Amino acid sequence: MSATTSNVFSITATLLQIVLVALLGPLLIGFMAKTKARAEGRVGAPIVQPLRDIRKLLSKQRLHARHASVILPLAPMVILASTTVAIAISPLVATHPLLGSSADVLVIVYLLLTGSVAAALAGLDAGTAFGGMGASRAMTIGALAEPALLVAVIAMSIQSGTSNLPGIVATTMTHPNWVSGPSRLLALVALVIVVIAETGRLPVDNPATHLELTMIHEAMILEYAGPELAVITLGASMRLGLLFSLIANLFFPWGIATDGSYAALSLGVVALVAKTAIVALGIALIEVRSAKLRLFRLPELLAGGFVLSVLAVIAGLVTR
Amino acid sequence: MALLLIGFGLCGLAALSSSLPQRVRVVVASSLGALGCAFAFSAAMGVLVHGGTQSFHSARILPTIGLSLSLDPLGSLFVLASSFVGFAACIYCIGYVRGELRSRTAMSLMMVFILTLLAVPVASSVVSFMFFWELMALSSMLLILTDQRHSGDARSAALWYGVMTQLGAAAILFGLLLLTLHGGGQTFDDLRTHASSLHGAVRSFAFVISLLGFASKAGAVPLHVWLPKAHPEAPSPVSALMSSSMVAMGVYGIIRVGGQLLHGGVVWWWVVVALFGVVSALYGALHATTSTDVKRLLAYSTIDILGLVLVGVGASGALYDTGHPDVAKLALMSALLLVLAHAGFKGALFLSAGSIERSTGTRDLDQLGGLVHRMPVTATVFLISAGSIMAVPTLSGFSSEWLLLQGLLHGFTVTSTSTLIIMLLGVVSLALTGGLTAVAFVKAFGIGFLGQPRSVGADQAHDVTVTMKIAMGLLTVPSIVIGVLPGLVIPLVSRAAGVALSSDLSPVTKGTSLILSQFRGVIKPSLLLIGLLAVMLALWLGSRLLTERRARVVDAWACGRDLQTPRMQYTATSFAEPLQRVFADVLQPQSDLEVTHVAESQYYEQSLTYENQVRDVIEQRGYRPFIDVTLRAGGLARRIQNGSVHRYLAFGFVALLVILVVIA
Numbered sequence: 012m013s014a015t016t017s018n019v020f021s022i023t024a025t026l027l028q029i030v031l032v033a034l035l036g037p038l039l040i041g042f043m044a045k046t047k048a049r050a051e052g053r054v055g056a057p058i059v060q061p062l063r064d065i066r067k068l069l070s071k072q073r074l075h076a077r078h079a080s081v082i083l084p085l086a087p088m089v090i091l092a093s094t095t096v097a098i099a100i101s102p103l104v105a106t107h108p109l110l111g112s113s114a115d116v117l118v119i120v121y122l123l124l125t126g127s128v129a130a131a132l133a134g135l136d137a138g139t140a141f142g143g144m145g146a147s148r149a150m151t152i153g154a155l156a157e158p159a160l161l162v163a164v165i166a167m168s169i170q171s172g173t174s175n176l177p178g179i180v181a182t183t184m185t186h187p188n189w190v191s192g193p194s195r196l197l198a199l200v201a202l203v204i205v206v207i208a209e210t211g212r213l214p215v216d217n218p219a220t221h222l223e224l225t226m227i228h229e230a231m232i233l234e235y236a237g238p239e240l241a242v243i244t245l246g247a248s249m250r251l252g253l254l255f256s257l258i259a260n261l262f263f264p265w266g267i268a269t270d271g272s273y274a275a276l277s278l279g280v281v282a283l284v285a286k287t288a289i290v291a292l293g294i295a296l297i298e299v300r301s302a303k304l305r306l307f308r309l310p311e312l313l314a315g316g317f318v319l320s321v322l323a324v325i326a327g328l329v330t331r
Numbered sequence: 332m333a334l335l336l337i338g339f340g341l342c343g344l345a346a347l348s349s350s351l352p353q354r355v356r357v358v359v360a361s362s363l364g365a366l367g368c369a370f371a372f373s374a375a376m377g378v379l380v381h382g383g384t385q386s387f388h389s390a391r392i393l394p395t396i397g398l399s400l401s402l403d404p405l406g407s408l409f410v411l412a413s414s415f416v417g418f419a420a421c422i423y424c425i426g427y428v429r430g431e432l433r434s435r436t437a438m439s440l441m442m443v444f445i446l447t448l449l450a451v452p453v454a455s456s457v458v459s460f461m462f463f464w465e466l467m468a469l470s471s472m473l474l475i476l477t478d479q480r481h482s483g484d485a486r487s488a489a490l491w492y493g494v495m496t497q498l499g500a501a502a503i504l505f506g507l508l509l510l511t512l513h514g515g516g517q518t519f520d521d522l523r524t525h526a527s528s529l530h531g532a533v534r535s536f537a538f539v540i541s542l543l544g545f546a547s548k549a550g551a552v553p554l555h556v557w558l559p560k561a562h563p564e565a566p567s568p569v570s571a572l573m574s575s576s577m578v579a580m581g582v583y584g585i586i587r588v589g590g591q592l593l594h595g596g597v598v599w600w601w602v603v604v605a606l607f608g609v610v611s612a613l614y615g616a617l618h619a620t621t622s623t624d625v626k627r628l629l630a631y632s633t634i635d636i637l638g639l640v641l642v643g644v645g646a647s648g649a650l651y652d653t654g655h656p657d658v659a660k661l662a663l664m665s666a667l668l669l670v671l672a673h674a675g676f677k678g679a680l681f682l683s684a685g686s687i688e689r690s691t692g693t694r695d696l697d698q699l700g701g702l703v704h705r706m707p708v709t710a711t712v713f714l715i716s717a718g719s720i721m722a723v724p725t726l727s728g729f730s731s732e733w734l735l736l737q738g739l740l741h742g743f744t745v746t747s748t749s750t751l752i753i754m755l756l757g758v759v760s761l762a763l764t765g766g767l768t769a770v771a772f773v774k775a776f777g778i779g780f781l782g783q784p785r786s787v788g789a790d791q792a793h794d795v796t797v798t799m800k801i802a803m804g805l806l807t808v809p810s811i812v813i814g815v816l817p818g819l820v821i822p823l824v825s826r827a828a829g830v831a832l833s834s835d836l837s838p839v840t841k842g843t844s845l846i847l848s849q850f851r852g853v854i855k856p857s858l859l860l861i862g863l864l865a866v867m868l869a870l871w872l873g874s875r876l877l878t879e880r881r882a883r884v885v886d887a888w889a890c891g892r893d894l895q896t897p898r899m900q901y902t903a904t905s906f907a908e909p910l911q912r913v914f915a916d917v918l919q920p921q922s923d924l925e926v927t928h929v930a931e932s933q934y935y936e937q938s939l940t941y942e943n944q945v946r947d948v949i950e951q952r953g954y955r956p957f958i959d960v961t962l963r964a965g966g967l968a969r970r971i972q973n974g975s976v977h978r979y980l981a982f983g984f985v986a987l988l989v990i991l992v993v994i995a
Contacts, residue, residue: 138782143901
């Protein structure tokens with residue numbers, strides 16, 4: 012009996028995670044925009060505006076740039092698929108979603124990298140100057156941010172003795188004192204830097220502008236319109252939702268459903284929404300207070316993140 | 332063993348059949364070579380599946396000393412890689428051979444080269460090993476020269492390669508002879524039995540000196556300088572073999588000599604190996620991102636991947652010597668799996684690079700573009716293999732890097748500080764090369780295959796012949812098999828690793844997934860793939876049902892102007908420019924911008940000339956001064972030898988006088 016129950020439960024938890032993050036991602040972006048607007052003394056768009064934008068894009072006509080190949084329509088699918096699978100297997104609402112046993116840190120990091128690679132190739136596909144510029148910049152930042160992300164999660168893996176994400180979350184819950192330890196705190200700072208870079212927030216990229224000289228992600232996806240742009244936008248916001256949730260759960264896992272009860276699951280949903288909202292609030296406040304960095308000042312920030320993550324590994328070794 | 336010997340025989344026959352008339356030469360030689368590789372493949376597979384060691388000794392083939400061969404699981408793994416790539420390269424040759432490889436010598440040498448690649452990992456005595464090793468070096472060096480009439484760089488590349496490989500071979504010979512002198516005989520079994528009675532210093536010296544030779548073959552920085560010169564200049568099937576199989580022989584040598592013959596040695600040996608690996612991985616990845624010649628890019632990425640292999644081997648040795656045999660075996664398995672994966676994807680990439688060169692006449696990425704429309708099969712092969720090398724989940728690079736990470740991660744439990752530092756550096760290099768490799772291969776595929784053609788050659792390109800397509804397609808099979816079904820390959824790799832070190836670790840392979848229950852590590856790539864495909868299928872169906880079938884084709888956005896020329900696109904150079912600037916301290920690029928103003932006003936430019944070159948710093952700083960000194964010494968010597976007979980007579984007379992004076 013328990014085997015079937017837990018299977019049904021895992022499937023429910025997995026589907027719940029996907030739907031939740033698909034809604035949560037755009038809402039978090041709306042929430043951050045609202046927070047920034049309020050902090051700057053403006054009213055701002057409603058929180059659900061990103062969802063409305065996606066709905067609007069879905070009803071538009073599909074366009075295909077001349078000279079572009081099959082990569083252009085394929086890339087949004089790859090981006091959304093890799094993000095969805097990463098969300099499905101990560102411990103977000105419950106510690107053991109379906110396939111949670113193979114939710115290795117390397118799987119998540121490289122699934123995210125697959126999405127970035129698909130976006131960069133799509134940027135180069137139409138053969139325009141903007142696309143190339145966006146792809147080149149995004150890959151440069153990715154090449155510096157991705158190692159920091161990997162080393163930061165490895166620092167936690169070493170502490171937990173496993174690179175399995177549910178394993179890391181579970182061991183963190185049994186060792187609450189790790190959370191305030193030097194290794195975790197260093198890894199947290201590194202992860203926040205990486206997440207800001209990977210989701211294209213200030214001071215790395217300004218999501219609010221389409222200025223040729225500075226844009227990165229927006230330049231890469233300039234050739235998209237209509238439903239494909241909707242898929243890309245949804246993919247990007249789900250990626251943001253996943254990264255925020257990972258920060259929340261890796262550093263403060265409490266609230267996540269550990270047993271197979273549906274009550275715990277609903278608590279997990281509430282906890283995740285609350286935790287990611289706090290992360291979003293924090294990052295929005297960072298955004299309000301910072302100006303965009305020059306492109307060639309970014310490596311210093313990202314290298315700083317990388318050094319912090321390496322220090323997190325060393326701190327974990329020294330204090331064990 | 333019989334199968335393997337038949338395979339050798341067929342390859343030998345293929346080499347001889349190159350003297351047939353030109354019309355049939357290529358087909359006969361290639362088919363015989365492919366058949367020989369198929370036999371060798373099945374022999375190696377047999378040993379890997381069933382275990383055991385098969386031996387063969389003949390006193391007749393190498394007179395007075397005899398030829399000793401022995402096929403054990405470790406050697407089999409390398410034979411497996413070589414024979415698979417050899418098979419594909421032979422098939423590729425049937426369509427490829429028009430220009431360079433058409434000559435009798437080249438075709439014959441290629442078959443000899445394949446034969447040696449199959450023979451080096453099975454040689455089981457010092458003489459047999461060195462015989463095949465030298466034959467391998469010699470045949471590949473001559474193969475680099477096949478196109479020397481058209482490319483001046485080929486001569487210089489062959490010279491660099493020749494010097495480096497001969498110095499390396501001398502070092503290996505010296506090391507092995509040292510062991511032979513102190514051991515009972517020259518077979519590997521003798522060396523292994525007597526190794527424990529050797530003085531520690533002798534063992535260390537023998538290992539380090541042979542390590543220099545093997546590391547140079549494996550393209551380890553700073554002994555790598557020949558590699559980015561030799562790989563691009565060789566004909567593409569040869570570069571595929573060199574990069575995927577020959578370079579791996581260096582790794583084989585390190586594992587065989589250090590791990591097996593010398594029983595694992597001491598920790599610091601492996602620290603040195605791992606440091607070679609870390610430096611190579613980072614240096615190779617960095618140069619791959621800035622290379623614009625597609626084959627040079629692949630050559631540097633070979634240095635990068637082989638660096639990661641050496642990290643695995645070094646970590647394994649260090650862990651084994653500090654008393655962690657299980658983790659050590661895990662690390663060694665990851666290195667061997669990476670060798671197999673690399674053989675597949677890098678072979679495929681070099682063959683696709685050959686197809687690009689054949690169809691467009693250039694391998695400069697800045698001249699390519701738009702090939703995805705013109706060469707769809709080559710583009711698909713390149714994309715899958717590039718995905719594999721970028722470690723996209725469910726492809727082979729990912730499975731091997733995951734295993735390497737597991738090895739390093741659980742290596743953090745050791746207490747030895749030097750080993751810990753190796754683990755830390757290993758993790759750092761794995762992480763950094765991951766990001767840089769992604770840049771390099773997004774650039775290679777995105778600039779080379781996407782966008783608009785940047786030259787006439789690229790515009791008029793068309794896809795290659797059927798045999799070439801088959802060969803390229805064949806080499807993507809390992810990427811998918813190792814990636815999606817690692818459970819099938821892991822038992823083979825585990826058996827091969829068991830030869831070099833004894834451990835009771837046995838990874839559980841339930842179906843196709845890979846479970847390291849001891850280390851709480853699991854990946855199920857087949858299920859991940861199903862998940863990915865399911866989401867993509869749902870999206871595709873959704874777009875089919877909810878939106879109109881065909882998208883409207885429009886011009887790309889060009890700031891409102893209806894003008895979109897290929898020259899407006901990013902090039903490979905500009906794509907990598909930000910990273911080149913970030914890493915300017917290491918790469919030391921030489922850029923030059925020359926502005927010519929019109930005569931009337933200095934505010935208007937007449938012409939702009941921009942030059943950008945990234946040279947190999949180690950070659951420039953480390954090797955050039957040495958070469959300059961040698962050349963200067965040669966120049967001085969030339970003054971003595973100026974061709975005048977009178978002067979030579981005078982020298983003879985003076986020498987005679989001196990001798991007479993000394994004797995008297």
